[in-house]
Amino acid sequence: MSIELKCHVGIGPDVEGEALVAQDNFSARYDLDRLKGVFSRPQHALFGESYDGKILVLNTAKGGVASAWMLHEMKTRGLFPKAILFNAANTILAQGAALADLSMCDRFEAGDVTTLIKSGEFVKVYPEKGLVVVER
Amino acid sequence: MKLNDEEKAMLAGELGEPRRWAIDHMMKVGRMFDAADLVPVSQVHMMADPESVGEAGTEFMEQMASHGEKERRVAVPMITDPRGVDLNYYRPLGQTEDMANIERRFVAACEKLGILMTNTCVNYQTVMPPVLGDHVAYGDTGVVIYCNSACGARSNFEGGPSALAAGLTGRTPRYGLHLDEHRVATKRYVVREQPKGLTDWGVLGAVVGRRAGSYWEVPAIEGLESVPTSDEMKHLGAAMASYGSTPLFHLVGITPEAPTAAAIGADKLTAEDITKADLDELRSSFGGKGDKVDVVVFAAPQLSIVEMQQVADLIDGQKLHADTAMLVCTSPTVYADATRMGLVGRIEAAGAKVLEGTCFYQQYAREIGEANGWKRLLSNSTKIVNILGGYGYEPALADMQACIASAVAGEIV
Numbered sequence A: 001m002s003i004e005l006k007c008h009v010g011i012g013p014d015v016e017g018e019a020l021v022a023q024d025n026f027s028a029r030y031d032l033d034r035l036k037g038v039f040s041r042p043q044h045a046l047f048g049e050s051y052d053g054k055i056l057v058l059n060t061a062k063g064g065v066a067s068a069w070m071l072h073e074m075k076t077r078g079l080f081p082k083a084i085l086f087n088a089a090n091t092i093l094a095q096g097a098a099l100a101d102l103s104m105c106d107r108f109e110a111g112d113v114t115t116l117i118k119s120g121e122f123v124k125v126y127p128e129k130g131l132v133v134v135e136r
Numbered sequence B: 001m002k003l004n005d006e007e008k009a010m011l012a013g014e015l016g017e018p019r020r021w022a023i024d025h026m027m028k029v030g031r032m033f034d035a036a037d038l039v040p041v042s043q044v045h046m047m048a049d050p051e052s053v054g055e056a057g058t059e060f061m062e063q064m065a066s067h068g069e070k071e072r073r074v075a076v077p078m079i080t081d082p083r084g085v086d087l088n089y090y091r092p093l094g095q096t097e098d099m100a101n102i103e104r105r106f107v108a109a110c111e112k113l114g115i116l117m118t119n120t121c122v123n124y125q126t127v128m129p130p131v132l133g134d135h136v137a138y139g140d141t142g143v144v145i146y147c148n149s150a151c152g153a154r155s156n157f158e159g160g161p162s163a164l165a166a167g168l169t170g171r172t173p174r175y176g177l178h179l180d181e182h183r184v185a186t187k188r189y190v191v192r193e194q195p196k197g198l199t200d201w202g203v204l205g206a207v208v209g210r211r212a213g214s215y216w217e218v219p220a221i222e223g224l225e226s227v228p229t230s231d232e233m234k235h236l237g238a239a240m241a242s243y244g245s246t247p248l249f250h251l252v253g254i255t256p257e258a259p260t261a262a263a264i265g266a267d268k269l270t271a272e273d274i275t276k277a278d279l280d281e282l283r284s285s286f287g288g289k290g291d292k293v294d295v296v297v298f299a300a301p302q303l304s305i306v307e308m309q310q311v312a313d314l315i316d317g318q319k320l321h322a323d324t325a326m327l328v329c330t331s332p333t334v335y336a337d338a339t340r341m342g343l344v345g346r347i348e349a350a351g352a353k354v355l356e357g358t359c360f361y362q363q364y365a366r367e368i369g370e371a372n373g374w375k376r377l378l379s380n381s382t383k384i385v386n387i388l389g390g391y392g393y394e395p396a397l398a399d400m401q402a403c404i405a406s407a408v409a410g411e412i413v
Helices: A069-075 A091-100 B005-011 B017-032 B050-065 B097-112 B141-149 B158-169 B197-211 B228-246 B277-285 B304-314 B334-338 B343-349 B365-372 B384-391 B400-410
Strands: A002-006 A015-021 A055-060 A083-088 A103-105 A122-126 A131-135 B037-040 B042-047 B079-080 B171-173 B187-191 B219-222 B269-272 B295-303 B325-330 B351-358 B377-378 B394-397
Touching: A015 B042, A055 A122, A055 B394, A069 A091, A069 B097, A069 B158, A083 A091, A083 A122, A091 B017, A091 B158, B005 B017, B017 B158, B017 B171, B017 B197, B017 B228, B042 B158, B050 B097, B050 B171, B141 B365, B158 B171, B187 B197, B187 B304, B187 B351, B197 B219, B197 B228, B197 B277, B228 B384, B295 B384, B295 B400, B304 B325, B304 B334, B304 B343, B304 B400, B325 B334, B334 B343, B334 B351, B343 B351, B365 B384, B377 B384, B377 B400, B384 B394
Parallel strands: A015 A055, A055 A083, A083 A103, B042 B079, B187 B219, B187 B269, B295 B325, B295 B377, B325 B351, B377 B394
Antiparallel strands: A002 A131, A015 A122, A122 A131, B037 B171
């Protein structure tokens, strides 16, 4: 069975992968060890988890302008999430996604995306269409 | 998005590859945020420290700088946020030649584009503050929130790449804080415990930011019995932006867009109290008396000349504890003034170090912590204690006076 989730038009190419979900927020500067590819902030709900190759599903972006450069740097380094889905992205993460050509979508019509998708589910992301498909 | 003839020519590459990239980048971002067109900006401020830019971003910037002078030159005045390496003082911090070389390469590329290397996050105190209604494209969340809120300027958070695009074109997509509808209050708070001093203002900002919690919320704050100084407003905003990704707040009766609650639509919102308990709860998560202190940091935001004098006055005639370091980060212009006025000499006579044009958390904080064995960090900046938990530190918060007394005692007093 698959479930279609409509969202706002996003940024980046179509991608698919395994979801990693938390009802927490996101900053590349504050929350990540980008050399190891894991969440490094002890207070973060995904502390210790690897984000490499995952479809991250989080509430919103917080703080740090630096994240705009960091997504590009993470992608070049080869340790990066395939996509990030937010309830509400902030400008920085969207700008970072545009430079890095990393997929990003937000504003889901069906409500809180962190409750609509569960960790481990297989997700297809179509930013140009404003569509995310969850395989169950 | 609607483009005028000049913008269409840029997109077609007729004004060179850097401007083609810039318009294309802005269209991707503008589309995500439903921008109808581009808005001209008077100034640009770019955040691009070497740690976040990395090798990849440096190569990207060098590629931009490799184009002809006419094609690569920025279109409006463009300035920079703090750098990550003070090239006059990096080896003693444990920063490597590789880090310094990325810094040198990035700076050289910026200079080729005609970017003014102001290296400051307090440009609104030291360079050229924007004015009411001024559309600008600023990086550094602390700069944006201050200029939107205290000055009434109009800027989104512009990450480095978008700031660069704005500099190359003299425009930015018209969305978010450039539009009247995103500047009205969406949350209303009443302060029940008056802040006293920089750290209290930072703590208030953190509580508001954490509660507001999103880029798209605009907090209106009432109940303040005094007008904050520029330094207090700086700490209020920096902490709010750090905890909440918040780009704009209004202080009713104080900031320029909020002469009354009704002027910003706050009169229609339900008010929430911010009590002493709320402020104490935030403070209590950072450190306790008697804990050893490895390093005391004054930064985030960089210190104004007034704060430099306050630090010098508090530390005069004392010596730091042998096991405790102290760093003070300020802008190059304040550094030059503070040197001329003898403040840098007085601070460094105590064994502290004043860094020029950097900010601690943007200068490979994890690596310099490991190189120096710094774990327990004390600061009066609510913003920095928020950030550094993710960088392997155990940060603690205290006011400026207690920070300095702790640096002398070697433990939190």
